[in-house]
Amino acid sequence: MHLQNAEDIIIAKDVDKIYPNGCHALKKVSASIKKGEVVVIIGPSGSGKSTFLRTLNQLETISSGSIVIDQVDMYGKNTNINKLREHVGMVFQSFNLFPHKSALHNVMMAPLKVSKRAKSEVEEHARALMKKVGLAERMNNYPSQLSGGQQQRVAIARALCMKPKIMLFDEPTSALDPEMVGEVLDVMKSLAKEGMTMVVVTHEMGFAREVADRVLFMEDGELLVEDTPDKFFHNPTHPRLQRFLSQVL
Amino acid sequence: MQKQPNQMLWQGVYLAVVIIFCSVVYASSKHINYNWNWQRVVPYLINTEPQSVRAPFDGTAKVSTDDKTLTLVPDAGGEPVVVKKFSAISVNDGDLIFEGDQVATISNWRIGPITEGMITTLEISLASLVFAVIIGLFIGLGRISRNLAIRQLCITYIEIIRGTPLLVQIFIFYFFIGTVLSLDRFTAGVASLAVFTAAYVAEIVRSGIQSIPPGQMEAARSLGMTYVQAMVNVILPQAFKRTLPPMAGQFINLIKDSSLVSVISITDLTKAGREVVSATFAPFEVWFTVALLYLVMTGALSWMIQHLEKKLAASD
Numbered sequence: 348m349h350l351q352n353a354e355d356i357i358i359a360k361d362v363d364k365i366y367p368n369g370c371h372a373l374k375k376v377s378a379s380i381k382k383g384e385v386v387v388i389i390g391p392s393g394s395g396k397s398t399f400l401r402t403l404n405q406l407e408t409i410s411s412g413s414i415v416i417d418q419v420d421m422y423g424k425n426t427n428i429n430k431l432r433e434h435v436g437m438v439f440q441s442f443n444l445f446p447h448k449s450a451l452h453n454v455m456m457a458p459l460k461v462s463k464r465a466k467s468e469v470e471e472h473a474r475a476l477m478k479k480v481g482l483a484e485r486m487n488n489y490p491s492q493l494s495g496g497q498q499q500r501v502a503i504a505r506a507l508c509m510k511p512k513i514m515l516f517d518e519p520t521s522a523l524d525p526e527m528v529g530e531v532l533d534v535m536k537s538l539a540k541e542g543m544t545m546v547v548v549t550h551e552m553g554f555a556r557e558v559a560d561r562v563l564f565m566e567d568g569e570l571l572v573e574d575t576p577d578k579f580f581h582n583p584t585h586p587r588l589q590r591f592l593s594q595v596l
Numbered sequence: 597m598q599k600q601p602n603q604m605l606w607q608g609v610y611l612a613v614v615i616i617f618c619s620v621v622y623a624s625s626k627h628i629n630y631n632w633n634w635q636r637v638v639p640y641l642i643n644t645e646p647q648s649v650r651a652p653f654d655g656t657a658k659v660s661t662d663d664k665t666l667t668l669v670p671d672a673g674g675e676p677v678v679v680k681k682f683s684a685i686s687v688n689d690g691d692l693i694f695e696g697d698q699v700a701t702i703s704n705w706r707i708g709p710i711t712e713g714m715i716t717t718l719e720i721s722l723a724s725l726v727f728a729v730i731i732g733l734f735i736g737l738g739r740i741s742r743n744l745a746i747r748q749l750c751i752t753y754i755e756i757i758r759g760t761p762l763l764v765q766i767f768i769f770y771f772f773i774g775t776v777l778s779l780d781r782f783t784a785g786v787a788s789l790a791v792f793t794a795a796y797v798a799e800i801v802r803s804g805i806q807s808i809p810p811g812q813m814e815a816a817r818s819l820g821m822t823y824v825q826a827m828v829n830v831i832l833p834q835a836f837k838r839t840l841p842p843m844a845g846q847f848i849n850l851i852k853d854s855s856l857v858s859v860i861s862i863t864d865l866t867k868a869g870r871e872v873v874s875a876t877f878a879p880f881e882v883w884f885t886v887a888l889l890y891l892v893m894t895g896a897l898s899w900m901i902q903h904l905e906k907k908l909a910a911s912d
Contacts, residue, residue, distance in 0.1 A: 406814055433820035443815035447833050457819035460829055489910070502815075509819055 355379040355415075356513060356544050357403060362412035364398060364568075372398045374568040375412070382512075383542045387555040387576075390565035391591060396548045399565065400515050403546065404435040417512055433461060436506030440518040442498040444490040450501045451477060451486040454508045462509065469508070476504040480534050496527030500534055507538075514538065516547040552595060556580055564588050630880060637881045640708040640872045646701040649679055651693045659689040666700055668693065710882075713868025714889050720786055720864060721851045721893075727790035728850065732797025737827070739802045750798065757795035763856055765792055770860040785857035793850045800842045804835035837908045844901040848894045855890075865889060 357380040364373035372395045380386050388396045401407040402414060405421060405428050414421040419431055444453050454473040458464045477486050480500040482493075490498055499519055506514060516535065520528040532554050539545055539558050549555065555562050555576055562579040564572035564587075572585045580596075583589045625632065639645065651657075655670040666679040666687070682700035693699060707715075738750035757765070769788035773779065779787065808831050816826035858867035869886040873879045 404818055406818060429817075429820050429822050432818055435818070437815075437818035439811060439815060441809075441811050443809075443811040445812065445815070445830050445834075447837070456829060457816075457821060460825055461820040505819070 354381045356382045356417050357546070358413075358415040359399075359403070360413045360415075362399065362402060362414060363410045364395075364402065364407060365410045372568050373402070373409070376565075376568075376570045377412075378563065378570060378573065380544065380546060382544055384560045385539045385543075385545045385547070385558055386561050386563060387547045387549060387559040388563045388565060389549065389552070389555060389591075393567075394565040395568040396563075396565045397517050398568075399570075400517050400546060400548050403513075403515055404432050404437055406437070429461075433457075433509055434512045436509060436511035436514045438499070438502050438506055438514065438516045438519045440521050442490070442495070442502045442522070444498050444502055444505070446490050449487050449489055450482065450493065453490070453501055454505045457505070458508050473504070473508055476507050477501070479507075479537075480504045481530070494527060495523045496530045499523065499527075499531045503531075503534055503538070513544045513546070516545065516549065518548050518550070520549065520551055550595070552580070564591070566591075625880065632881065633878055634881050636876045636878045637710075637872070637885050640710045640868075640876070640882075641885070642711065643706040643708050644703075646683055646703040647706070648698040649682065649700045649702055651695055651697045651699050652677060654694050655692075657687040657689065657691045657693050657699060659685065659687070668699065709863075709868045710865070710872055710885065710889070713863055713865040714893070716863060716868075717851070717854050717865040718893065720782070720789065720854045720857060720862070723786045724789035724793060724854070725847055725850055727786065728793035728797050731790060731794035733801055735794060735798035736801025736805070739798055740805060754795045754798055757792055762788070762792050762853055763859065766856055766860060781857075781860050781862050785854075785860060785862050789850060789854060789857065792853070793846060796846050796849075797843070800839050800846060801835065803842075804839035805831055807838055808834050837905075840901055840905050840908070844898055847897055847901070851894050851897065852890065 357378070359376060359378050362373050362376040363371075365371050374395075376395075376399055378386075388400065390396045398407055402409050403416070409422075416431055416435060419426055421428070421431060444450075445456065448456060451470075451473055454476060455466075455469050458469040458472070459466060474483070474486065477483055480503055482497060482500055482504070485493060485497060490501070493501065503514075503519075519535070520531050523531065528551070532551060535545070535547070535554070536558055547554070547559075557576075559576045562572075562574060562576050563570060564579070564585070566587055572579065572583070572588050579588075580592065583592055651668055653668075653670045653672065655668050655672075655676075658667040658669060658676075659665075660667070663685070664680065666682065666685060668677040668679070670676065679700055681702065683703040684701045685699070686701070687693060687697075687699050735750045735753055738746045739754065741747050741750070766785065766788045769779075769791075770781070770784040773787070774781075774784040812830055812834065813826055816830040817823075821829065854864060855866035858864050858870070861867070863871070865886055869882050873882045876882060
C-alpha cells in the first residue's frame, strides 16, 4: 500500500493493461514519483516500459488500476484529459515534429491553439526555449532540414513551451545517430538540474547512472526493481536484473 | 559508363508520330469528302456581326444634329427610346418608322452559344467542386470515425454512390429529389455532381489522413490538443498536401462528368455543341472545338494544382 504523499506528483496504483488481442502488457504496476524527481525506467524491449510511460498521459488507456497526476485522478468522471495533458509534456522516440511547420512554429502551435496565450508572449517564450536547446540559428528551418538530434531538441522545446509540470521521455535517443545522442542528453540533463519532474524510458545507462534519482526495472509487464542508481547498478539483488545488467553493461 | 539515350532522336520520333497521327485524321476526312470549314464555328464562339436595332413601336425617328443620338418617339404617346453608340444609322431625321423596322446597327462583340455553354459548364463544375469538397471532407472524416453508426452511414453512402452510374443519379436527382424539393435544373445538376464526386473525395481524404503517421496525432494530443484541434492544425494540412494529386484527377473528372447534365436540358458545353452542330452541319469542327475547350479547362485546373503543389513543397 502506497502512502499518499502530497509531494507525489504521479501516483500509479495497480495499473493493468490488457490489449484486445489478449496481450498482457502491464501487470499491477504501482509507482509514485515525487515532484522534481528524475525517474529512469529501463528493461528489455517488450517489457512494457514504454506502455507504462504512455499510460501516464493516456496515450494508452488502462484496463484497471488508477493513475493520479498532480492530485487529479486521470480516470475521474470530471477529468478533462486534454487539460491534464497540457501539463504533461511528452518527447517521442521518432520526434513527431509537425513537418508542415517551421521549428519555431512547431514550438508555438500548442500554446497558441490550446492555451490561447498571447502571440507575442508565446513567440518570446518559444525563441527563448529554442535558444536554450541550442537552436537559435535554426528556428525558421523546417523539420526535414534538421538533423535527428536537432529535431529531438525542437521536440523538447515544443513540449516545454506548454510549461509542463512533468516531462515524459519515450526512448528519446534510440532513433538517433550515435554522435547526436550527447546533444539531446545534455538538454535533458540541464532540464533535470532545473528541477523538472522527469520520467525517462531509455537504454542510456550512463544517463540513468548520472542523472536519475531512482531507476525502475521492468520486465514482462511487471515492475521488478525500484532503487537508487547507485544500488541499482553496483549492487543489484534481483537475479533478473543481474542478468540484464551483465548483458548491457 | 551507361549509354545516354539520344534525346534529340526520341524528341524527333515523338513529333513524327504526332504529325503522322494528325495527317491520318486529315486524310481520312478527305477520304469521306468532308469539307473542313472552321469559319462556320467562329460566330458560335464569338459573334462579331453587327446587330440591328429594330423599332419597338410605330413612331417617328429623330436624329440629333451631331448624328450621335437617335430618338424614337412613339405615335401612341409614352416614353421615347434613345439609341446611342450605333455604328450605322439606317433612317433619316423625321422618318416615319414602323414596329420591327431596322433603324440602326450596333457593332459589339457578343459571346456565342458555345462560349455560353462553356461558362455554364464552368459554373456547374465550380459549384459542385466546392460542395463536393465540403461533403467529401466530412464523409471522409466520418469514414474513420470511432462511432460505429457514423462510420457505417458513411460507408453506405460511399458504396451506394460509387456503385451506381452518374447518369442514373442525375435522373434520380432531377426527377425524384428535384420534384420532391422542387429544385431547378441547375441545382439538381450541381447537387448530383457534388454528391457523386464527394464519394470519391471522401475516399481520397480518408487515405490521405491514414497516410499520416499515427505519431503526428499522438504528438498533437500529448500537447493537450483536442481531436478536432489536432485534425485541423496537424493532420489535415499534411493530408491536404498528399491528396492534391489524386484530387486533381478527381476534379478533372468532375469537369468532364459535368457533360452528363445535358440530359436534364442544361445547356452546358456539350449540349451547346449538339445544338450548334444541328445549326451549322459542321460536326467535326464543332466537336473538335468542344473537345479543345474541355481540354483548356482541365488543363488550366491541372496547371493550377501543380502550381499549388510546388508551393506547398517548401517544407519537404
